[in-house]
Amino acid sequence: MLRTxxxxxxxxxxxxxxxxxxxxKVGSIIELSGPGAxxxxxxHDGVKxxxxxxxxxxxxxGEQVQLSEYDSQTDPQVxxxxxQKAIDDGVYVITGTVFSSSTVVNMLVAQQAxxxxxxxxxxxxxxxxxxxxxxxxxxxxxxxxxxxxKYMAEEMGVKKVAIVWANTEFGKGGYGAFMDEARNYGIxxxxxxxxxxxxxxxSADVLKAKNSGADAVFVYLTEEESARFLREAQKQSIGLPxxxxxxxxxxxxxxxxxxxxSGAMGHVGLTADAGIPAITEMVDRFKAKYNYxxxxxxxxGYTAAWTIKCVTEMVGSTDSQAIADKxxxxxxxxxxxxxxxMDATWDETGEMSRESFFVEVENxxxxxxxxxxxx
Amino acid sequence: MAEFLQLILSGLxxxxxxxxxxxxxxxxxxxxxxxxxxxxxFVMLPxxxxxxxxxxxxxxxxxSIAFALVLSLIVLGLMFKKLVVEPMLPHGxxxxxxxxxxxxxxxxxxxxxxxxxxxxxxxxxxxxxxxxVAGASISLQDIGNLTVSMLAIVGLxxxxxxxxxxxxMQATAQNPNVAEILGVNVKRMVLYTFxxxxxxxxxxxxxxxxxxxxxxxxxxxxxxxxxIAAIVGGFNQIRGALVGGLLIGVIDNLSAVYISAxxxxxxxxxxxIIIILVxxxxxxxxxxxxxx
Numbered sequence: 324m325l326r327t328x329x330x331x332x333x334x335x336x337x338x339x340x341x342x343x344x345x346x347x348k349v350g351s352i353i354e355l356s357g358p359g360a361x362x363x364x365x366x367h368d369g370v371k372x373x374x375x376x377x378x379x380x381x382x383x384x385g386e387q388v389q390l391s392e393y394d395s396q397t398d399p400q401v402x403x404x405x406x407q408k409a410i411d412d413g414v415y416v417i418t419g420t421v422f423s424s425s426t427v428v429n430m431l432v433a434q435q436a437x438x439x440x441x442x443x444x445x446x447x448x449x450x451x452x453x454x455x456x457x458x459x460x461x462x463x464x465x466x467x468x469x470x471x472x473k474y475m476a477e478e479m480g481v482k483k484v485a486i487v488w489a490n491t492e493f494g495k496g497g498y499g500a501f502m503d504e505a506r507n508y509g510i511x512x513x514x515x516x517x518x519x520x521x522x523x524x525x526s527a528d529v530l531k532a533k534n535s536g537a538d539a540v541f542v543y544l545t546e547e548e549s550a551r552f553l554r555e556a557q558k559q560s561i562g563l564p565x566x567x568x569x570x571x572x573x574x575x576x577x578x579x580x581x582x583x584x585s586g587a588m589g590h591v592g593l594t595a596d597a598g599i600p601a602i603t604e605m606v607d608r609f610k611a612k613y614n615y616x617x618x619x620x621x622x623x624g625y626t627a628a629w630t631i632k633c634v635t636e637m638v639g640s641t642d643s644q645a646i647a648d649k650x651x652x653x654x655x656x657x658x659x660x661x662x663x664x665m666d667a668t669w670d671e672t673g674e675m676s677r678e679s680f681f682v683e684v685e686n687x688x689x690x691x692x693x694x695x696x697x698x
Numbered sequence: 699m700a701e702f703l704q705l706i707l708s709g710l711x712x713x714x715x716x717x718x719x720x721x722x723x724x725x726x727x728x729x730x731x732x733x734x735x736x737x738x739x740f741v742m743l744p745x746x747x748x749x750x751x752x753x754x755x756x757x758x759x760x761x762s763i764a765f766a767l768v769l770s771l772i773v774l775g776l777m778f779k780k781l782v783v784e785p786m787l788p789h790g791x792x793x794x795x796x797x798x799x800x801x802x803x804x805x806x807x808x809x810x811x812x813x814x815x816x817x818x819x820x821x822x823x824x825x826x827x828x829x830x831v832a833g834a835s836i837s838l839q840d841i842g843n844l845t846v847s848m849l850a851i852v853g854l855x856x857x858x859x860x861x862x863x864x865x866x867m868q869a870t871a872q873n874p875n876v877a878e879i880l881g882v883n884v885k886r887m888v889l890y891t892f893x894x895x896x897x898x899x900x901x902x903x904x905x906x907x908x909x910x911x912x913x914x915x916x917x918x919x920x921x922x923x924x925x926i927a928a929i930v931g932g933f934n935q936i937r938g939a940l941v942g943g944l945l946i947g948v949i950d951n952l953s954a955v956y957i958s959a960x961x962x963x964x965x966x967x968x969x970x971i972i973i974i975l976v977x978x979x980x981x982x983x984x985x986x987x988x989x990x
Contacts (some may be wrong), residue, residue, distance in 0.1 A: 360815035523910045526708040527954035547817045560828045579819045626951045
């Protein structure tokens with residue numbers, strides 16, 4: 324009896340001492356609550372769906388991916404702590420965060436630990452700080468703004484513009500990039516309207532933009548604020564073209580703003596309505612799984628998961644340093660990595676380049692007006 | 699001039715909704731001598747009751763609003779009184795204040811858990827019609843919000859001043875012991891106060907959610923603004939809460955356009971400081987004696 328007991332104990336001890344095999348850890352640090360929840364939930368669901376498909380197809384290097392989620396609460400300090408927690412938990416790569424205000428803070432922790440981080444943030448400063456471990460999942464505002472301003476000046480004939488922007492890290496980055504480009508094209512800024520994160524009342528901002536004598540209003544706010552702005556603009560019959568970036572015309576904004584989103588236009592890096600079969604199929608699977616229409620953040624998250632898989636398998640191991648090194652100067656085509664959905668290139672700073680779209684909201688969905696080449 | 703007119707009107711429309719929430723602070727102060735720090739969440743929650751009615755039960759909008767009103771009366775009126783205020787009040791004001799803070803967190807986190815952290819679209823109660831008046835674009839939504847809020851507050855004032863029940867409620871608020879000696883059913887009057895607060899919160903919620911969108915965290919902003927409005931107007935006067943709410947709505951709009959968009963959220967706080975320094979009882983409030 325005693326021998327049996329000791330034998331069983333010994334077997335249990337040996338089994339518990341063996342490290343878990345066949346599993347690699349990825350951390351998703353993301354805005355699941357707070358003002359960034361709309362964007363964060365989309366991004367996270369995209370990442371999750373990507374890794375579920377990857378696991379179903381055999382995982383990464385033959386091992387299943389264990390995706391752990393950490394809610395940043397859209398708070399930079401919390402996001403920093405969550406990145407540290409993920410690293411302590413043994414992740415070899417990180418996805419998120421989406422809000423630039425959080426990413427500029429938490430990416431320093433990942434950098435110190437040498438963990439590659441695939442962010443959904445778009446503030447130009449993120450890839451300008453010399454951090455060799457940060458990689459975008461879409462291009463920064465400094466890449467998108469030249470395209471949108473060129474379109475406004477050359478295609479729409481805009482000469483005077485009112486700009487409404489979020490007074491946050493995200494907003495300041497886009498605002499600076501827009502102002503630089505507007506100067507280049509000789510566009511006059513007739514109203515400069517900073518707003519606060521989670522602002523609820525936009526009546527004064529809409530009124531100022533409306534009475535500014537602008538040919539168009541450029542709106543650079545996050546999703547929920549964009550929806551409130553569009554509703555107020557409709558309420559006041561603003562009568563001006565409303566142009567923005569991805570956050571003005573995303574699926575969540577269209578859902579929240581309803582009719583008020585009609586006619587809003589802007590530049591998007593990724594769109595569910597691009598007419599690209601791989602994106603259309605991904606969007607259909609996403610809708611069937613989560614019962615809502617994904618926006619560009621979901622597609623960013625999904626492509627992040629597949630980028631991680633493809634680059635890990637190119638390197639041949641989960642060596643974080645080797646993955647970061649490999650990402651610099653890498654071009655992933657849809658032939659070699661179908662999950663990236665569109666060919667993409669990362670430069671030495673982690674910045675991404677690929678084709679993008681100028682779209683207008685019509686009948687509750689984005690309609691592509693022009694395909695803009697990579698820059 | 700057109701711009702000024704439009705700013706004033708949209709400020710009054712927003713301010714009237716703040717006033718509805720601020721009246722709640724006043725009512726509960728008079729009924730239980732406490733500050734309900736969950737008042738913002740009381741305004742946030744009914745919007746989700748409406749959405750549950752529409753999306754889960756498949757009810758039409760107005761039936762969902764009626765459903766939300768009934769649920770609010772039960773949860774934010776009856777249950778709040780029975781489960782939070784009555785057990786805590788004998789222990790003094792401070793434990794009750796802390797209990798309302800905890801309740802606010804509970805309501806917020808519950809909505810986040812059961813309905814989600816992202817904002818939800820909320821149907822507009824009024825058509826999206828816009829009128830051009832002297833060059834200003836005046837929306838039917840603003841006019842509607844202002845009218846409904848004012849009717850609710852004026853109706854409450856008339857109820858309290860012109861009906862027997864209303865006068866009994868006032869007597870209870872002023873001196874419950876004497877009111878009881880005079881035959882007033884004090885417990886029932888206090889219950890009425892809580893039910894009225896729940897009803898006003900529902901009206902405010904239905905009016906403001908099409909603009910704010912329905913979100914679990916809406917109570918943070920609303921609660922703070924309504925609290926400031928109640929102090930500015932006078933914490934112990936319903937008409938004070940009305941004036942405070944309207945004033946803050948208008949000042950917020952005017953300061954965003956004519957002073958600084960960046961510092962607009964500081965303006966109500968500056969007004970609050972000035973009022974506390976110059977007239978601590980608020981613009982229309984009356985001084986209350988305190989014994990030690």
